[in-house]
Amino acid sequence: MELKVWVDGIQRVVCGVSEQTTCQEVVIALARAIGQTGRYVLVQLPLECPLESLAKCGQYANDVQFVLRRTGPSMAERPSSEGVPQAPERTFIRASLPIKPRPASTDAPRSREPLEEYTQRIYELSVRTEALQEEIQWEMAERAKRGKETPVPSPTELEDMAAKMKRDLEAKVKQGNQLESNLASVEKALEEAERNLQAQTQELEELNKELRQCNLQQFIQQTGATVTVLQARSEEDAQPE
Numbered sequence: 001m002e003l004k005v006w007v008d009g010i011q012r013v014v015c016g017v018s019e020q021t022t023c024q025e026v027v028i029a030l031a032r033a034i035g036q037t038g039r040y041v042l043v044q045l046p047l048e049c050p051l052e053s054l055a056k057c058g059q060y061a062n063d064v065q066f067v068l069r070r071t072g073p074s075m076a077e078r079p080s081s082e083g084v085p086q087a088p089e090r091t092f093i094r095a096s097l098p099i100k101p102r103p104a105s106t107d108a109p110r111s112r113e114p115l116e117e118y119t120q121r122i123y124e125l126s127v128r129t130e131a132l133q134e135e136i137q138w139e140m141a142e143r144a145k146r147g148k149e150t151p152v153p154s155p156t157e158l159e160d161m162a163a164k165m166k167r168d169l170e171a172k173v174k175q176g177n178q179l180e181s182n183l184a185s186v187e188k189a190l191e192e193a194e195r196n197l198q199a200q201t202q203e204l205e206e207l208n209k210e211l212r213q214c215n216l217q218q219f220i221q222q223t224g225a226t227v228t229v230l231q232a233r234s235e236e237d238a239q240p241e
Contacts, residue, residue, distance in 0.1 A: 001016075001017050001018065001051065002014065002015055002017065003017040003021075003026060003051070005026065005030060007030060007034060008034075012030060012033065012034075014026050014029050014030065017051060018051065019051045019052060021051065
């Protein structure tokens with residue numbers, strides 16, 4: 001299988017990677033391909049297997065990217081071949097894994113196994129310590145850089161900033177007072193409209209009352225005249241001929 005690793009902004013492809021291939025073997029292959037020896041960090045520990053980590057990611061394995069970062073010179077003071085021309089960015093460069101030596105006979109005494117395990121743990125701890133130190137140094141350098149880039153305002157600039165903030169505050173206070181005045185005017189107009197509405201309602205009730213009284217008087221007058229006419233007719237009919 002192939003494993004893609006980003007090295008100094010260039011994506012490189014390591015061929016012949018299997019589930020048993022360790023990060024240390026991948027780093028050696030990439031270091032030989034770019035012609036620069038030294039100590040490198042490939043996100044994981046030297047004896048961890050990248051394909052096992054990808055298998056644990058499941059459906060998100062395609063989104064995983066490995067980044068190779070050089071942390072310093074190699075333990076052996078070998079001349080670095082920095083003059084080797086680098087390939088252009090956004091290109092794939094293939095590197096083959098080094099020939100993996102065959103494991104020695106497994107008939108060694110078991111007493112050496114604990115010693116090798118402790119040695120491996122010490123090595124892993126040292127790698128992690130170096131990586132943490134590199135991260136701390138990088139973070140401190142970034143903070144120092146940000147601190148230098150941030151200019152310190154002069155007293156005149158501070159006075160101008162304070163004066164501008166004061167003007168903005170006064171403008172906001174004036175705007176708030178204007179809004180309060182407008183609100184008071186609206187409330188006053190609303191109260192006046194409510195009083196006018198109450199007066200109109202009362203006047204309408206009085207008109208309705210007068211109208212009912214007029215209708216009642218008209219009804220009484222009409223009813224009384226009818227009773228008088230009927231009564232006169234009944235008297236005329238009662239007289240003998």
